[in-house]
Amino acid sequence: xxxxxxxxxxxxxxxxxxxxxxxxxxxxxxxxxxxxxxxxxxxxxxxxxxxxxxxxxxxxxxxxxxxxxxxxxxxxxxxxxxxxxxxxxxxxxxxxxxxxxxxxxxxxxxxxxxxxxxxxxxxxxxxxxxxxxxxxxxxxxxxxxxxxxxxxxxxxxxxxxxxxxxxxxxxxxxxxxx
Amino acid sequence: xxxxxxxxxxxxxxxxxxxxxxxxxxxxxxxxxxxxxxxxxxxxxxxxxxxxxxxxxxxxxxxxxxxxxxxxxxxxxxxxxxxxxxxxxxxxxxxxxxxxxxxxxxxxxxxxxxxxxxxxxxxxxxxxxxxxxxxxxxxxxxxxxxxxxxxxxxxxxxxxxxxxx
Numbered sequence: 001x002x003x004x005x006x007x008x009x010x011x012x013x014x015x016x017x018x019x020x021x022x023x024x025x026x027x028x029x030x031x032x033x034x035x036x037x038x039x040x041x042x043x044x045x046x047x048x049x050x051x052x053x054x055x056x057x058x059x060x061x062x063x064x065x066x067x068x069x070x071x072x073x074x075x076x077x078x079x080x081x082x083x084x085x086x087x088x089x090x091x092x093x094x095x096x097x098x099x100x101x102x103x104x105x106x107x108x109x110x111x112x113x114x115x116x117x118x119x120x121x122x123x124x125x126x127x128x129x130x131x132x133x134x135x136x137x138x139x140x141x142x143x144x145x146x147x148x149x150x151x152x153x154x155x156x157x158x159x160x161x162x163x164x165x166x167x168x169x170x171x172x173x174x175x176x177x178x
Numbered sequence: 179x180x181x182x183x184x185x186x187x188x189x190x191x192x193x194x195x196x197x198x199x200x201x202x203x204x205x206x207x208x209x210x211x212x213x214x215x216x217x218x219x220x221x222x223x224x225x226x227x228x229x230x231x232x233x234x235x236x237x238x239x240x241x242x243x244x245x246x247x248x249x250x251x252x253x254x255x256x257x258x259x260x261x262x263x264x265x266x267x268x269x270x271x272x273x274x275x276x277x278x279x280x281x282x283x284x285x286x287x288x289x290x291x292x293x294x295x296x297x298x299x300x301x302x303x304x305x306x307x308x309x310x311x312x313x314x315x316x317x318x319x320x321x322x323x324x325x326x327x328x329x330x331x332x333x334x335x336x337x338x339x340x341x342x343x
Contacts, residue, residue, distance in 0.1 A: 027246025030236050032215050032228060034247075051212045054249065063249045065208035068235065074242045075192050075203075082290065082297075093330065100332030110330040111261065118294070118324070155297075159289040161275045 013062070016044070020053050021062075027069075077127040079156065081134040083141060084120035086113075086151040092122055095145055099124050102144075104137045119151055131156065192243060198226060199234045203244070210247065258308040259301040260327035263294040264319070271295060274319050283311045294324065 013021075019042055028034035035047035035054075044050060057063040072080070087095050092110055099122070100108035107125040124141060128134035138154055195203075201224060211219040217235075218228040238244040266274045271289065275296055279287050287298040300315075302308040312323050 021249075021251060024248050025251065027248040028216075030217075030232050030239070030247065032217065032232070034216065035212065036214060047214050054212060057249075061252055064252050066210040066212070066249045067207040068203055068210070068238075068247050069245045069250065070203050070207065071242055071245050080288075093332075096330060096332035108332040109328045110332070111326040111328060114324055114326075123326075153292070155290040155292045155294075157288040157290050157297075161279055161287040161289060161296075161298075 016042070017053060017057065017062075020050065020057075024054075072127050073160075076129050079128045079131045079134045081126045081128070081131070081138065082155045082157070083124045083126055083138045084153050084155065085122040085124070085141075085145060085149055086119040087122045087145065087148050088150070089121070091148050095148055096122055098144055099141055102137075102141070104128070105141075120153065126154075194241070195238070195243065196234065198224075198230065199238055199243070202231065202234060203238070257301055257303050258305045259299060260308065260312075260325045262298055262300050262312065263324045263326060264296040264321050265294050265324075266296050266319075266321055268295070274321065277319050278315055281311060281315060283307075 020038070023038050023042060029037045031037055033047065035050040038044075039046050039050045042050075044053075054063065054066065058066075085095075096108055096110055099105055102124075104126055105124045106127055107123070109123045110121055111123055113119050113121050126134050126137045126141075128137060134154065134156075138152075142149060142152065202220070205224070206220060210216060213219045215228065217231045220226075221228045221231045235244060235247060239246070264274070264278070275287060275289065278284055278296065278298060281300075283300050283302050284298050285301065287296070289295060290297050300308060300311055302311055312325070316323050
């Protein structure tokens with residue numbers, strides 16, 4: 001199997017960044033002054049120091065967004081379909097941008113094929129209240145992709161076996177961070 | 179362009195959510211204020227008060243509608259990570275899934291209905307640690323781990339500015 005390089009330009013994060021990620025990954029405290037509380041807990045100067053760090057992490061793309069993180073399943077989105085598509089390489093970026101812009105697609109990625117068993121190179125995650133809803137959405141995707149689709153499939157998740165936030169640990173580290 | 183990529187709450191299925199709570203979920207999945215008192219800032223924007231906003235969010239957390247208020251991290255930007263998939267005979271799935279979940283580097287471990295039936299994300303501090311972890315999983319389970327790292331992501335709403343005062 002051809003090895004893939006996952007990361008090309010890894011942003012440089014210092015110890016304080018890592019500590020801030022650990023402090024915020026389980027969520028901000030629901031107090032009047034969450035950033036101030038975090039600053040206090042980490043021994044940083046004040047809420048401004050936390051804000052500046054968070055802003056930088058946003059700017060370099062380490063943080064995608066800050067917000068209320070809902071539980072899709074609990075909110076009634078019981079069907080989670082990972083639609084996977086075999087799209088010719090020369091058009092996959094154009095197609096991906098188009099699919100990634102759809103409201104009902106929560107994630108859209110290009111990933112490597114594993115031929116011959118796995119020909120799919122475009123992944124679009126679709127959440128719906130039922131499988132019927134997901135299938136309707138997937139039909140919409142199919143219509144947009146048109147003749148570029150050589151093959152496709154929907155992989156429904158039947159069980160969530162583990163769902164946690166990020167964990168940080170280097171191999172060889174004796175102490176883990178959670 | 180839609181401002182809200184994430185699923186909206188469905189009142190039919192979450193009937194105990196208040197109007198305030200639905201609005202909070204709809205409007206504050208991103209661009210959460212970084213003001214010294216963010217919940218007061220939100221309250222000001224939507225015509226509520228700080229205490230009501232905090233109470234509404236706490237209540238949703240208690241009921242499980244909200245996992246947390248916080249940052250979502252792009253795993254691929256803050257270390258090394260990859261989506262991975264394994265093909266496990268159904269009668270061994272439970273056992274193997276438990277072995278895999280036991281690794282602290284694993285999150286989002288899902289059973290999916292396919293020949294490749296176990297899907298998870300491996301995250302490590304760097305590429306070497308990631309390789310070590312994947313090899314350990316293969317050694318411990320006896321099954322191959324297929325790596326499906328992100329080559330490209332397609333999203334229009336990645337960039338946004340924090341609201342500074």
